[in-house]
Every structure is written in C-alpha cells, then in structure tokens.
Amino acid sequence: MNCDTAYKIGIIGFGPKGFYGFERLAAFLHEASIFQSIEIHLFNTTRFFAAGDVYRTDQPDFLIMNYANRNINSWTLREPLPIVKNPKDFISWLKQNDIPNAGPGDYAPRKTVGQYLIHCFESVIESLPKNIKVVTHIGSVINVYKNNGDYHVSGKYKDLGNEFNVVCQKVLFTTGHVSFKSQINNTISLEKKIDFIYPTNEKLSLVTPKSQVAVKGFGLTAIDAILALTEGRGGIFKKNDKGILKYITSEKEPYKIYPFSRTGLPMVPRNGSPISELALQFFTDEVVQNLKSKKPISFNSTLLPLIKKEFYYAFYSVLFNNNGHKFYCDDDFTVMENQVQYFHEDYPESPVFNWEAIVNPFKDEPILSSMVQQVYVEILIDEAKLGEDNSPFMAAVAMWRKISPIFNEIYSFGGLDAESHKEFDTYYFGLFNRLSYGPPVKNMQKMLALCKAGILDFSYTKSARIAPNDVNDNFTLEIESGQATEINYLINATISRAKQNGFENELYQNLHKNGLIREYENITNTRYIPGCLEINSKGNPVSKTGIVNNNITFYGTPTEGITCDNDTLSRTRNDFATDWAKETCTAILKRDGRTENYDRTENVL
Structure with missing residues (x-):
C-alpha cells in the first residue's frame, strides 16, 4: 500500500x-x-x-x-x-x-x-x-x-x-x-404486527383508538410501548388529593392493552438512590480466582449457591439493621443461619428470606388474575420507594448489579459448561435483568394507574398464546384456562438476543x-x-x-x-x-x- x-x-x-x-x-x-x-x-x-x-x-x-x-x-x-x-x-x-x-x-x-x-x-x-x-x-x-x-x-x-x-x-x-432474529411468529400479518417499536411515534401510529392490543413482553420496552399508546396520545397522569397517580384518558388510546410474557412478572422498579454500601461477602478475590482457574464450571452447582448467599446476606443485613441489630457474616454459613433463627424467634412478624418468593413468587400458579398482578405491582412500588438501605427485598435484588461484572468475567469465552451456558441464557439472564435493572418507580406507578383506569389489563400476562384468526386479520390471545380474547394489533416489545x-x-x-x-x-x-x-x-x-x-x-x-x-x-x-x-x-x-x-x-x- x-x-x-x-x-x-x-x-x-x-x-x-x-x-x-x-x-x-x-x-x-x-x-x-x-x-x-x-x-x-x-x-x-x-x-x-x-x-x-x-x-x-x-x-x-x-x-x-x-x-x-x-x-x-x-x-x-x-x-x-x-x-x-x-x-x-x-x-x-x-x-x-x-x-x-x-x-x-x-x-x-x-x-x-x-x-x-x-x-x-x-x-x-x-x-x-x-x-x-x-x-x-x-x-x-x-x-x-x-x-x-x-x-x-x-x-x-x-x-x-x-x-x-x-x-x-x-x-x-x-x-x-x-x-x-425477530421473536414474533412470522406467519402473522405484517399489517397488524409491529416487530420493533422505535421510534414509537412512527412505528405505533397504525394502532387505532379503541382497539385491542397485545404486547409481547413485560419489560422496559413493553413499558415504553404502553406509555406511547397512552401518554403519547394525549393522556395525562395526575396525582389526586391523596397523592395517588390517576390516568385521565384522551380517548385516543387503545381500549385494552394486554402485556404477556413467559413468567408474567413485571420488572422490579428502582428509586434512583445510590447503590447500597453492602459489600459482596462470598465472591471474594480468592473465590473468584479459584472459579476462573476451574473453567468451565457449572452454574447451578458452583455459582448459584454463592449468588443465593449474597442475596441472603443483603436481605438480613438490612432487616437486622431495621430492628437495631447487626448481622454478622461468617465463613461457616450455619453460623449466619443460627443468627437468623434467633432473630425470627424474637421478631416473628418479620419477613423471611425465600429465594423462590423473590425470583418467581407465582411459579406454581399457571394463571394469574389481573387483580393478583395489580397487588404485586403495588408491593414492588412500595419496596422500591423504601430503597436498598431500608427494604430487605430491594437490598437482596440489588446484589446482582454488584455480582454482574464478576460473573461476566467467569461467563465469557466458555466459562460455563454448555448446559449451564444454555440455562443462563434462556432463564437466568432474563430473571436477573427483571430483578436488578427495572424502570424508575414513577413508570411503574403509571402502569398501576393505567391498570386501575381499565386500559392496561394483566389477565393474560403469564404463559399466553397468540395465534392468527380469519376475522379481519385479527388474532386470538388465550391462556390455559381457555379464556381468550380477540386482538387487533400485536406488538413485539422484547429485545431480540442471540x-x-x-x-x-x-x-x-x-x-x-x-x-x-x-x-x-x-x-x-x-x-x-x-x-x-x-x-x-x-x-x-x-x-x-x-x-x-x-x-x-x-x-x-x-x-x-x-x-x-x-x-x-x-x-x-x-x-x-x-x-x-x-x-x-x-x-x-x-x-x-x-x-x-x-x-x-x-x-x-
């Protein structure tokens, strides 16, 4: 050259x-x-x-x-x-x-x-x-x-x-x-299917007022789509005399918006406070170096137990502190469990750490009613308002943000065995994102206001199926109970991954x-x-x-x-x-x- x-x-x-x-x-x-x-x-x-x-x-x-x-x-x-x-x-x-x-x-x-x-x-x-x-x-x-x-x-x-x-x-x-790749069934009519929502004012403009809309996904992109179809069409969110957010319709939004996803669970919101000062206790430098030296490793048998312990430690650190006590970490985990046992004997009304209740509280429920979801969203909002320093739940889920950089070093370039790699990609990646990287509290408050206004409907959030029908190129959204409704537009509000x-x-x-x-x-x-x-x-x-x-x-x-x-x-x-x-x-x-x-x-x- x-x-x-x-x-x-x-x-x-x-x-x-x-x-x-x-x-x-x-x-x-x-x-x-x-x-x-x-x-x-x-x-x-x-x-x-x-x-x-x-x-x-x-x-x-x-x-x-x-x-x-x-x-x-x-x-x-x-x-x-x-x-x-x-x-x-x-x-x-x-x-x-x-x-x-x-x-x-x-x-x-x-x-x-x-x-x-x-x-x-x-x-x-x-x-x-x-x-x-x-x-x-x-x-x-x-x-x-x-x-x-x-x-x-x-x-x-x-x-x-x-x-x-x-x-x-x-x-x-x-x-x-x-x-x-796109994650929506390619057999569905393109005129009624929106595969990518950005820019929202352009991509969502074909959704007509008073229509029935299904939104695939229940994460950040889904919230953007829902807000674009409501607030973005002239609807107004206002606080009433009691400080509760209410939605005032513009009459230009859809009649109903139905989000649906695999788990049916919304993301955990955040209040913008600084990350807590709780340090990781089990992902020590020595442990991490040892894990790296043993690549590839099993996620379930090697990493997940450590992650659960970090969540446990954060949960009880805040809970103990809220009651004027100090929770001590120990290399012998049974010592920590004994502290917890004595604590709950003294404070029987206090919440108990439960991994499954944190990551998937409705795991055994095949169908979730809109009211159950609404109550769960209200609980998440209240916990997020308390913040990581005052809510044991928020302190626990925030630990993934501290673990994540370390986990990336272990995960990258074949750090997990093939089975673990697949399981993390298909399940745990979404789970930890939902727990730790959620929307601001005010956006979740808006979702709650839309639900109370009757526009956002949680009836089909979990394990719903959607299929085209022959009526005006519309779709059918249904769940295992046989409950079904006709849908005019399908919006893909998921972010495609490999x-x-x-x-x-x-x-x-x-x-x-x-x-x-x-x-x-x-x-x-x-x-x-x-x-x-x-x-x-x-x-x-x-x-x-x-x-x-x-x-x-x-x-x-x-x-x-x-x-x-x-x-x-x-x-x-x-x-x-x-x-x-x-x-x-x-x-x-x-x-x-x-x-x-x-x-x-x-x-x-």
Whole structure:
C-alpha cells in the first residue's frame, strides 16, 4: 500500500458503542502523533450518530432512562485521555445547559441522553486534527467482504436508495440487536404486527383508538410501548388529593392493552438512590480466582449457591439493621443461619428470606388474575420507594448489579459448561435483568394507574398464546384456562438476543457466507450453540477456517452470547474498543514504517 494514500477505517453501527470506539481511536492517534491522511467512515441507519435508535433525540420526553443520572458519563479516565478539553460527565453537562432534573438520582429522558452523546461526538469532531477526515453514511450496511487485503463495506443509503461501497483497512462492528432474529411468529400479518417499536411515534401510529392490543413482553420496552399508546396520545397522569397517580384518558388510546410474557412478572422498579454500601461477602478475590482457574464450571452447582448467599446476606443485613441489630457474616454459613433463627424467634412478624418468593413468587400458579398482578405491582412500588438501605427485598435484588461484572468475567469465552451456558441464557439472564435493572418507580406507578383506569389489563400476562384468526386479520390471545380474547394489533416489545440456528440478519449472513465469521459453539460436556459469532479476548472474529482476523473487531451487542450483558452506556464492560483503537494505531504506524511496536503500557513509541 502507498503510504501517501489515506488509511481508511470503518465503524459499522454508530450508537454509543460506535462513539466510544471513535473516541478511543482519536485519542490513540493523537498520542501517537500520526500526521498522515486518515479517513474514518461512520455507518449508521439513521442521522442520530452517537445516539443510535435507543437515545435518538426525536423521541418524546416520557420515554425515560432506567439508569440514574449519576451513572452516565461518555468519557473515560483511562490513558490516553480524550482529545477534548474539559470533557463533562452527564450531570455537569445538564447543569451547564440549565436542563431541569439534573440531580444524581433523577432519571432523564432518553432523548436528553442522546443530546449529550451527540454533543460529545461533535466535541471530538471539532478537536480532530486536519489530517483526519470523518465521513458519515446514513444507510444500511448489507455486506462486508475481503478483496486484496482490504475490506469492502457495501450497502444502501437511506431514502436515496443509492448503493455505496467503501474500501477500509480496519473495521469495527458495533451494530445493535438487528443482528438477532425477530421473536414474533412470522406467519402473522405484517399489517397488524409491529416487530420493533422505535421510534414509537412512527412505528405505533397504525394502532387505532379503541382497539385491542397485545404486547409481547413485560419489560422496559413493553413499558415504553404502553406509555406511547397512552401518554403519547394525549393522556395525562395526575396525582389526586391523596397523592395517588390517576390516568385521565384522551380517548385516543387503545381500549385494552394486554402485556404477556413467559413468567408474567413485571420488572422490579428502582428509586434512583445510590447503590447500597453492602459489600459482596462470598465472591471474594480468592473465590473468584479459584472459579476462573476451574473453567468451565457449572452454574447451578458452583455459582448459584454463592449468588443465593449474597442475596441472603443483603436481605438480613438490612432487616437486622431495621430492628437495631447487626448481622454478622461468617465463613461457616450455619453460623449466619443460627443468627437468623434467633432473630425470627424474637421478631416473628418479620419477613423471611425465600429465594423462590423473590425470583418467581407465582411459579406454581399457571394463571394469574389481573387483580393478583395489580397487588404485586403495588408491593414492588412500595419496596422500591423504601430503597436498598431500608427494604430487605430491594437490598437482596440489588446484589446482582454488584455480582454482574464478576460473573461476566467467569461467563465469557466458555466459562460455563454448555448446559449451564444454555440455562443462563434462556432463564437466568432474563430473571436477573427483571430483578436488578427495572424502570424508575414513577413508570411503574403509571402502569398501576393505567391498570386501575381499565386500559392496561394483566389477565393474560403469564404463559399466553397468540395465534392468527380469519376475522379481519385479527388474532386470538388465550391462556390455559381457555379464556381468550380477540386482538387487533400485536406488538413485539422484547429485545431480540442471540438464539440458536444461525444468523438472521442479512449482514451477518453475508459475513458468514464470506467466511469472515463463524458461529461459536460451547462443546464442554454437552453442546450448545448460542447463536453468536466466535471472537477472541480482543473482540476479533474467528474465520470459517479458524483463523483470527485482527483487522476486524466486534464490540457491544454483537458479542452477546460469548460475553454477557453489554450495557449500552458502559465504557468498561467488555471494552474491546480500546484494544481495537490501539491495534489500529499500531497498524498505521507499521504501514508508514515508523515502528514495529506501539507499547501503550509504557507510553512510548
């Protein structure tokens, strides 16, 4: 390659993760004092570069975060430091721009987070040296193939329909959940089925007033869909004289909205308070290192007992404290159980820790009435208002957020045996998300108000089935008791994750066909194919022939299945962006003959 030719880099998918990769690349290039011509091509399906679909800035204010303001920061303190002077975290940016509800425990509208992300992106652009050119492409990447050592990124521009083909030397993939398959039956009429709800004002506009709507899922996306069909259509939530939230109809919302899911359980809400100071007691450094040395391990026999003990410890720490006592941890768990036994003898009215009651209180109930669900939601709201420092239940479920980073290290790259890997993906992942990453309390209060107003109906939440019928392209929603109702619209409010049986997205099908990626298989003890691509510890894919490709890196959602829980806004979880930026910088230096090694750890060239 001629050194006078611009070195071209592609980032496919430019939401927060794409921006993080871009920011790290700019920092490494600046530190290495690279003055040669460089082109960075950014590919995104919409104009909301850095914000992506989740944080796009044209969505309504009532679609809010489930992540308190204190946890949001687009910048990293790792060296090399950002090229932007005085980069600001989210709260500082909110205050600088006089944006209300800027407190650490507040939950901002998602569009406000998008505005912050775009501001950060534009700040990096403005700080780039003249030798670095950024080219944005709004459209869909359909194929990437290798030719003469380079990678051709091809697709179609949005609206124009024109095709593009950009040649790159390095490529970072940060595409979202589009790489995974839809979870709604494809035999259902597309005119009455909504497979993806964002942007809600566009995707949900075909739902007519006074219609009957089924919402598949009962998580954060389902709440967004329900609010978009009510508050988003002019309905108003107001507190009455007793401080209870009531819903005032606009007459434009559906007649009934029926959420349904496998367990039928809503997410546990949060109140925005700081995470409790309770430290993990059983996932000690020594234990964790021992677990890592024994990979692959069994989830049920090795990890789950430790998780239960951490929940138990947190539950009783708060319960004891509420009654003026101190709960002591001990390596001998029976010592802790004896403390609990004596405590309950003195306080027989106090709640008792019960794992099953926490994770699935209606496990043995095949059908749940709307009233039972309503009472359960009221209980969850009351517990969330108390917070982690005062509610034993909330203290227990919050422990997963502390365990999660440790668990990710154990889980990733085949850390669980195949049977455990499958069980975690199909059951425990959703369970822990429901317990620990729920919506703000006020959103759950809105769900309760809608239920009391007769619009939100919980009668079909658990184990419902939906099937098309021949009446006006409608559907039938039914449960095991035989209870059924006619549905006019079906909304998929689940987030697709990696599943077995190949890649559904056209881009990933083509990458597979071109031999650039292959499916990951966990073949320890038994066999499990999670439906994700195989990567190494730096995010580089393994090709069809088993060769690691250092010119391509995957980061974020595309790595789920071989890594766990890629938090959209996290700068630290499974951070393949830093290695990618460093290796890209090294490749440019090698091309130009300046050095054979760029050792960032010693900060020398």
